[in-house]
Amino acid sequence: MPKRSKLYKAQSEKITQTSAYQLIDALNVLKEMPQPKFDQTVELSFKLGVDPKQTDQTVRGAVPLPSGTGKKVVVTVISDNDSHRNEATAAGADFVGFEDLIERIKGGWVDFDVLIASPSAMAKVRPLGRQLGPKGLMPNPKTGTVTEKIADAVKEAKAGRVEFRADKGACVQVPVGKLSFAADALAANCIAVIRALNKAKPASAKGIYMQSCTVSATMTPGIRVDLRGLDKEAKE
Secondary structure, three states, rough: OOOHHHHHHHHHHHHHOOOOOOHHHHHHHHHOOOOOOOOOEEEEEEEOOOOOHHHHHEEEEEOOOOOOOOOOOOEEEOOOOOHHHHHHHHOOOOOOEEEHHHHHHHHHOOOOOEEEEEHHHHHHHHHOOOOOHOOOOOOOOOHHEEOOOOHHHHHHHHHHHHEEEEOOOEEEEEEEEOOOOOOHHHHHHHHHHHHHHOOOOOOOOOOOEEEEEEEEOOOOEEEOHHHHHHHHHHOO
């Protein structure tokens, strides 16, 4: 059994381990816990009732968070269209280009958080999978990062859009903001993620889709969230 720090033990004392909390109550407990000396990232974690080995049961998507992420997002845009590149610059993209940026990425440059590409540029972007794939930076239509609506995609990414994807164990982890956010702001972000996750449910998935949910911060234990309460809040 791993040795727990004094901080972790003090935080755990705030939780009733056998209970599942309403979302807003879980967030309030999280904010009341003893904290380290930095602004922690809050994360929602889910266990889903899907089989990721089946190609028709992939769960993947992206959602803009109404309260933002609390993080400065560096956005790169690759397009072979002058109009797209001008739109991207006007929308606030940090790096805009085409073959020049492709060559930089081939050389190992990945100093950005989001890569957006126009559909016509993807033929040259796809070979960058070795550099971009392991870092989760490969553009994909399902996450809105391969699009003709370049300006909209840049604005969403800058405002605070997060991506999600079920791993091999059918688990999903999604950042929903900083612990310094008000509990109501974090709750709004959480509900946006839950709605997006429900929308991404594969038609072929059988049984209970959302099997468990916990909320935690970077250096805290997880707090179980009442799924019945989540269903109600996500539908309101």
